Amino acid sequence: MPHRIEDYALIGDRRTGALVGPDGSADWLCLPRFDAEAVFAGLLGDEQHGFWRIGPAHAVGVLPPLAGSRRYRGNSLILETEWHVPGHGTVRLTDLMPTGDGAPALIRIVEGVTGRVRMRSVLHATVNYGQHTATHRHTDGRTVFDVSNGALWLDTSADTTVAGSGEFTLGEGDTVTFALTWQPDQAAAPTPPDTRDALLRTETYWRRWAAQSTYRGPYTEAVTRSALTLKALIHAPTGAPVAAPTTSLPETIGGIRNWDYRYTWLRDAAKTITALLSLSYLDEARAWRTWLLRVIAADLENLQIMYAIGGERELGEAELGWLPGYEKSAPVRTGNGAATQFQLDVYGEVIEALYQAYLAGLEPDPDATRLMVGLVTQLEKRWRRPDEGIWEVRGQRRHFVHSKVMAWVAVDRTIKLIESGEADGPLERWRELRDTIHRDVCEKGYDPVRNTFTQSYGSKELDASLLLIPQVGFLPADDKRVIGTIEAIQRELSTPDGFILRYPTEGADAGVDGLPGDEGAFLLCTFWMVDDLALIGRGDESRQLFEKLLALRGDLGLLAEEWDPRLKRQVGNYPQAFSHIGLISAAQRFSSPEPLTLPLQRTTEADLTVAPAAPQ
Numbered sequence: 355m356p357h358r359i360e361d362y363a364l365i366g367d368r369r370t371g372a373l374v375g376p377d378g379s380a381d382w383l384c385l386p387r388f389d390a391e392a393v394f395a396g397l398l399g400d401e402q403h404g405f406w407r408i409g410p411a412h413a414v415g416v417l418p419p420l421a422g423s424r425r426y427r428g429n430s431l432i433l434e435t436e437w438h439v440p441g442h443g444t445v446r447l448t449d450l451m452p453t454g455d456g457a458p459a460l461i462r463i464v465e466g467v468t469g470r471v472r473m474r475s476v477l478h479a480t481v482n483y484g485q486h487t488a489t490h491r492h493t494d495g496r497t498v499f500d501v502s503n504g505a506l507w508l509d510t511s512a513d514t515t516v517a518g519s520g521e522f523t524l525g526e527g528d529t530v531t532f533a534l535t536w537q538p539d540q541a542a543a544p545t546p547p548d549t550r551d552a553l554l555r556t557e558t559y560w561r562r563w564a565a566q567s568t569y570r571g572p573y574t575e576a577v578t579r580s581a582l583t584l585k586a587l588i589h590a591p592t593g594a595p596v597a598a599p600t601t602s603l604p605e606t607i608g609g610i611r612n613w614d615y616r617y618t619w620l621r622d623a624a625k626t627i628t629a630l631l632s633l634s635y636l637d638e639a640r641a642w643r644t645w646l647l648r649v650i651a652a653d654l655e656n657l658q659i660m661y662a663i664g665g666e667r668e669l670g671e672a673e674l675g676w677l678p679g680y681e682k683s684a685p686v687r688t689g690n691g692a693a694t695q696f697q698l699d700v701y702g703e704v705i706e707a708l709y710q711a712y713l714a715g716l717e718p719d720p721d722a723t724r725l726m727v728g729l730v731t732q733l734e735k736r737w738r739r740p741d742e743g744i745w746e747v748r749g750q751r752r753h754f755v756h757s758k759v760m761a762w763v764a765v766d767r768t769i770k771l772i773e774s775g776e777a778d779g780p781l782e783r784w785r786e787l788r789d790t791i792h793r794d795v796c797e798k799g800y801d802p803v804r805n806t807f808t809q810s811y812g813s814k815e816l817d818a819s820l821l822l823i824p825q826v827g828f829l830p831a832d833d834k835r836v837i838g839t840i841e842a843i844q845r846e847l848s849t850p851d852g853f854i855l856r857y858p859t860e861g862a863d864a865g866v867d868g869l870p871g872d873e874g875a876f877l878l879c880t881f882w883m884v885d886d887l888a889l890i891g892r893g894d895e896s897r898q899l900f901e902k903l904l905a906l907r908g909d910l911g912l913l914a915e916e917w918d919p920r921l922k923r924q925v926g927n928y929p930q931a932f933s934h935i936g937l938i939s940a941a942q943r944f945s946s947p948e949p950l951t952l953p954l955q956r957t958t959e960a961d962l963t964v965a966p967a968a969p970q
């Protein structure tokens with residue numbers, strides 16, 4: 355039943371998201387927030403694990419017909435799926451999740467465009483990621499499905515569906531609407547959503563948000579879609595970005611590298627915010643900074659590298675044994691064991707994002723500058739320790755070079771803030787610390803014989819995270835050690851198509867990351883290569899690689915975490931913030947965004963919402 359990963363569309367309301375396939379089937383939906391239990395989990399199994407499909411009843415063979423065309427409605431997260439049924443006519447399905455503060459809902463509007471088309475809706479809601487079928491009851495002409503954390507209320511104008519399943523016929527100009535609304539347990543019945551009003555408001559919200567981007571260049575469509583995707587992955591009530599809206603989409607089809615990404619990594623979140631800042635989005639940085647201060651500032655001694663959206667610390671990893679996994683890639687996991695790891699690089703990523711926000715004109719917050727100083731104070735005590743690094747290895751801790759480089763970034767940016775008078779701290783001591791870290795990396799993390807930095811101190815392996823060395827300003831791009839590293843990574847970590855692996859894996863044996871099995875090319879790392887090639891003056895090569903990356907996107911412009919060069923398909927969680935962050939950054943190598951002229955006339959969240967429709 356599940357489709358190729360890149361054939362799914364994401365629709366979302368900035369609290370959660372659904373994945374909808376080209377047959378009109380919503381195969382993934384967690385309610386009411388990204389990391390809640392899935393009510394549709396067919397993505398990780400089959401129909402018995404939950405889905406909601408709306409499409410023509412005129413099946414071609416045994417499979418439901420795939421759409422003739424699909425698109426997002428302009429710059430929005432509203433999906434339009436169209437079927438042309440030979441001899442019958444054309445129908446359009448519009449899927450959306452309303453933005454705004456109302457109860458989370460999935461709205462599906464079906465319209466007859468030409469002719470007369472028989473349509474079928476099949477809804478199978480489940481409890482706890484497909485473990486059981488949800489029971490349902492009828493109340494005042496509405497169907498209510500009971501799920502573990504509340505109830506789903508189904509409202510439809512179709513008169514021939516029972517509990518969301520049934521057939522109806524659409525002539526030209528006819529419309530049938532469906533709305534599935536989540537409500538917490540015991541709450542009063544939700545007001546049935548006004549689907550037309552929700553469509554108008556939601557479209558306006560996304561369109562106005564997208565229009566604020568200052569990117570001007572040849573890749574506007576791709577950059578805008580990536581920015582919209584990042585925005586959709588930020589949990590609006592808290593400001594916390596998730597790494598992806600899915601769990602356990604495999605890094606290798608049939609493999610065990612299946613992880614839950616529905617959480618807020620300090621690293622991924624900081625990079626999301628930095629990418630949006632580069633397009634002049636400040637509100638997201640402000641909201642994230644508020645989340646960060648609330649969640650981490652009080653206890654820097656016990657900093658975690660990731661939290662749940664609301665700041666919860668417990669992310670215990672569990673396996674859902676009843677789910678077979680996407681194309682039999684088991685186990686399916688929830689939670690993430692990496693939460694308790696020590697990853698030194700996060701100090702650098704968080705401080706860099708706060709520093710970039712300051713440079714972009716976000717009003718300074720003394721608590722945020724105190725946080726930066728507090729983080730460096732902690733880092734001073736810890737930076738000499740081995741860690742699990744950016745890739746969250748499950749093998750032995752090491753002195754990862756990227757981790758130490760990011761420690762340098764943390765100290766460097768905080769020094770700059772102190773020098774500008776925005777923060778207080780032991781300037782001289784930290785200047786020495788910065789030099790000491792720099793020396794340490796250049797002495798222990800560089801192999802002069804091969805003229806390359808290495809994955810960790812004393813290792814022979816390479817690691818694509820070393821591509822960040824010139825980007826963060828640790829060394830200039832024309833330094834021979836930087837050029838040597840880029841060339842070594844191109845030689846040793848490229849797939850035959852020129853895409854970049856994170857690091858070498860060992861097939862059936864556990865490699866550096868402590869896990870058996872291989873994985874695909876890592877899209878973020880390949881975007882880093884685009885950046886580096888541009889930085890070292892190999893512009894044509896850089897652009898070619900960028901365009902090859904763009905060509906990997908599905909018809910809706912979305913990217914998973916990785917690309918399997920043998921199967922020629924996307925793998926890993928989807929859509930993955932990392933990949934879209936990489937795209938936004940790399941695209942800016944080929945054009946300059948409009949210079950920031952501060953203060954900008956800024957659109958606020960309130961401006962993004964249309965006024966309610968006047969009562970009739």
Ligand SMILES: OC[C@H]1O[C@H](O[C@H]2O[C@H](CO)[C@@H](O)[C@H](O)[C@H]2O)[C@H](O)[C@@H](O)[C@@H]1O
Binds near residue numbers: 690692744746
């Ligand atoms: O490679 C093993 C690890 O894979 C996951 O980590 C990856 O995803 C994170 C979220 O995007 C990202 O921050 C990290 O850089 C990636 O390596 C997984 O979350 C880990 O549990 C696992 O050990």
